[in-house]
Amino acid sequence: MFLQRRYYFFLFWTTLLLGILSRKTNIIPLFTGDTLYAIMIYFGMRLILIHKSLKTAFGFALLFCYSIECQQLYKSEWILSIRNTTLGHYILGEGFLWSDLFWYTFGIGIVYFLVSFLKRKTT
Numbered sequence: 001m002f003l004q005r006r007y008y009f010f011l012f013w014t015t016l017l018l019g020i021l022s023r024k025t026n027i028i029p030l031f032t033g034d035t036l037y038a039i040m041i042y043f044g045m046r047l048i049l050i051h052k053s054l055k056t057a058f059g060f061a062l063l064f065c066y067s068i069e070c071q072q073l074y075k076s077e078w079i080l081s082i083r084n085t086t087l088g089h090y091i092l093g094e095g096f097l098w099s100d101l102f103w104y105t106f107g108i109g110i111v112y113f114l115v116s117f118l119k120r121k122t123t
Helices: 002-023 030-048 054-071 077-083 086-092 098-122
Strands: none
Touching (some): 002 030, 054 098, 077 086
């Protein structure tokens, strides 16, 4: 189990760095960052829920990403001031987009099926 945790820990931080780098260049489309964000959340859920099923991590990752996206509809002054910080912007986002929900689902779905496939291959 420890090796799996280290594996997901490494994937989480690698994906986080790739996501930040994707936002620092105009060459990479914006949806790439959204997809990487969702993949990072999935790896984080696997890290936390290591003893649970892949489907459980899939569901919690989608719920988390959708919740973050929907909270962007809330425009109170205090949360806007948090979103205006670099870390707040990376975590909470800026504005609600339906397309982000698609890219979150796409990213989590791709990595879920990839991890499922690799898990079946190794067992």
